Amino acid sequence: MIDHAHDLASVQTATERLLTAVGALDNAAVTQSSRLPGWTRGHVLTHLARNADALVNVLAGRPMYASGEARDADIEQGAPRALDAQLADVRESAERFRRAGAAPADWSRTVELRNGVTDRAAGVPFRRWAEVELHHVDLGIGYELEDLPAEFTEREIDFLARRFAGHRDVPATSLTADDGRSWSTGGGAEGGPVMVEGAAADLLGWLAGRRDGSGLRVKGGALPVLPPLERERRRSRSSGGDDRAGLPL
Template structure:
């Protein structure tokens, strides 16, 4: 059962960790490349802030972003700011999200995200937790997939496995963690089993690692579509 209040607490904790990490950067370090192709660390920080406001929109029944062009332009606009401005924006946007999350609401209602995707409002706090913690890793400042909480890793593997289920361009795949846990994904044909440590499985599913640390049986390691 999804516990949105527990997830909001995780969001708060993850945000504090991200703010501490970002505060260790100087302006030159913020302008250096992140682990995401084409994005500096400043782009990552700007995206995390703008995502908080976008999820506030979602919870209020508004469009997540006006459109894809505006979303990308806002991130580009904010990417080159001094670190102190990034920190203030991260804090203020996070507070806005948590404030809306604390309001009385029907958490069982359906909300709309980008590209017509719908979900339960109760899952939005976890989606925010993913944005904060996974992009913390993307900064490349010493916080790794292995440092993510076990609950986070297990739940995000399950979410991504569900996301790729039914895709005919992904073979039917069993995803098995050596740390415990088994999931299925992909289409109806094929029959590949991918095994490895949970952080490496998450990295592969989330497009953060190439899967070289994983073992594939019954076929090659499936190529996954971009998120």
């Protein structure tokens, strides 16, 4: 069972950690490239703020964004802002999300995200947690996949492994972390079973599209090529569903 209250608290902790780290930057650093192709750090920070507001919309039963074009335009418009404006926006939007999460609600209800993806309301806080943690890494300011909370890393690997389970382009694949934790995924494509082993951070990086998998050990075939993030838009029924966590929502 998902503990949405625990995840909401984890979102706050992760947000404060990000704000503290970003607060040590300067205006020039905000305009520099992030690790996401085509995005500066200002793009990432603006996206995080708008994502918080979008998930408030989701919890309120409204469309996540007015449109994909509006989402992209808001990010482009906000990206060049100075550090103080970025920090205030991330902080204030995070507070709006916190208040929405604290309001009495039926957390078992179904909500709709982008591209027709659905989830239970209780899954939304973890999705926000993933956005904050992974985009903190994407900023390229010293916070790495190895620094992520162990609980988050395990749950995100599980989320993504289930996300690719049965995928027609991914052969049967077993994942084993160096500490012995294991998962299975794929199975819809010919070949396999492929055995992928390595540090949990490297497994997560590969699944979330943050690393190329070169740090992993592979047996039984080549490391599977995972589908591009934006191409996968099938409908989900639960928080283990069909959109890839870590994708900029």
